[in-house]
Amino acid sequence: MGSIKRKVAEAPSAFGLMEALPDAVIGFDRGFRVYFSNTAAQHFFCQSEKQLLSMSMRELLGEKQAVFEAVEMATRKNQTVTLQDVVVGDKVITSVAIVTVEAEAWYMMVIRQQPVQPASEWNEKTRYSLKSTQMLAQMLAHEVKNPLAGIRGAAQLLGKSEVSAEDKELVSLIGRETLRIQELVDKFNVFDDVPQSQYKPVNLNEVATHVLKVAQAGFGATIKFNEQFDPSLPEVSGHFDHLVQAKLNLVKNSAEAFAGRLGKITLRTYYDNAAAFHPDRPEKLPLCAEIEDDGPGIAPEAISRIFQPYFTTKPSGQGLGLPIVSKIVDDHGGTLNVNSKPGRTVFKMSFPLQGGNKP
Secondary structure (H helix, E strand, C coil): CHHHHHHHHHCHHHHHHHHHCCCEEEEEECCCEEEEECHHHHHHHCCCHHHHHCCEHHHHHCCCCHHHHHHHHHHHHCCCEEEEEEEECCEEEEEEEEEEEECCCEEEEEEEECCCCCCCHHHHHHHHHHHHHHHHHHHHHHHHHHHHHHHHHHHHHHHHCCCCHHHHHHHHHHHHHHHHHHHHHHHHHHHCCCCHHHCEEECHHHHHHHHHHHHHHCCCCCEEEEEECCCCCCCEEECHHHHHHHHHHHHHHHHHHCCCCCEEEEEEEEECHHHHHCCCCCCCCCEEEEEEECCCCCCHHHHCCCCCCCCCCCCCCCCCHHHHHHHHHHHCCCEEEEEEECCEEEEEEEECCCCCCCC
16 A cells, blocks of 8 residues: 555646546555545545545445446456446446556546436426426415405404404404415415525525524434535525525425434535536536435335425325425526435435636
8 A cells, every 4th residue: 555655646647637537536456445536536425535545445336236346357357347337326327447557556446427417307397397386376376365365354354343252253263264374375485486686696505504503403303413515615696595495395304204213414515526527418517415314215106206296205294395495496507316225315406606617
């Protein structure tokens, strides 16, 4: 390992080049010990540089995975091995190349992640479904609010007149019920659009910090929260309250999945170099915010429907939380993705840069 570190020091330009690559690069020795990772690799594996340097390729990839078998073959035969369209962790990868840099000494693994099209069929269906719900909500609010106001006004006048105690109780009931209907109608207004003129530069770390405080003071009493924030993250153009609402909905969903049991939720922000500079990616959505939990996961048959309005797996759920998140992210020009398996669920929100370029 010492000789490898000396070679790294002797070739700073080469490692500087690897650091600048949008593809994830991991350097390792013949004993599968990691000794180098670029920023893209740290984001890909959701690990810090220090964490990666303490791991082996066997731990990182999984001993029985096809990619680790390719690593073993490359080191055993001292030749380049390339795999196409494979899965590393939970992510679909366009290609993985294991390259011999110096025979019997050290090697590199280069990962090219498959780009995710923001205008995919799934996102288009979700957007169409939300648009229909928004139109229904606006029509309902318009048609119901005026009659409700008349009923409440009449009830208030009756309450001030000379009526029996029994009739006053009925008048009070009318007032309470019309107020309840008004509140139900107001819930639908969460789908209304916010004018772009109200958008301002927003720091996603500040959004996450605010959400964390709300969660810890309320529903997160049995949850261990972990913060992984990129301190140099640029700002996104957005609506602070709506972004807080989106993230809070996701964190609350994660907390509810534990059903009162102890659990861990990680709030993460980072700058995705691959999304910003990769020539094969048409979208430029490098500002990322993730919510990860170690709960039971989402059932495969439900994962394709969770962003549809009124779909819920909770006995008392309304099926509006995740559709609201989807709409807020879409309003900010971003994308929303989820990967889930028992023990690890990750919701990822990706946003464009404020002003278009990283400072």
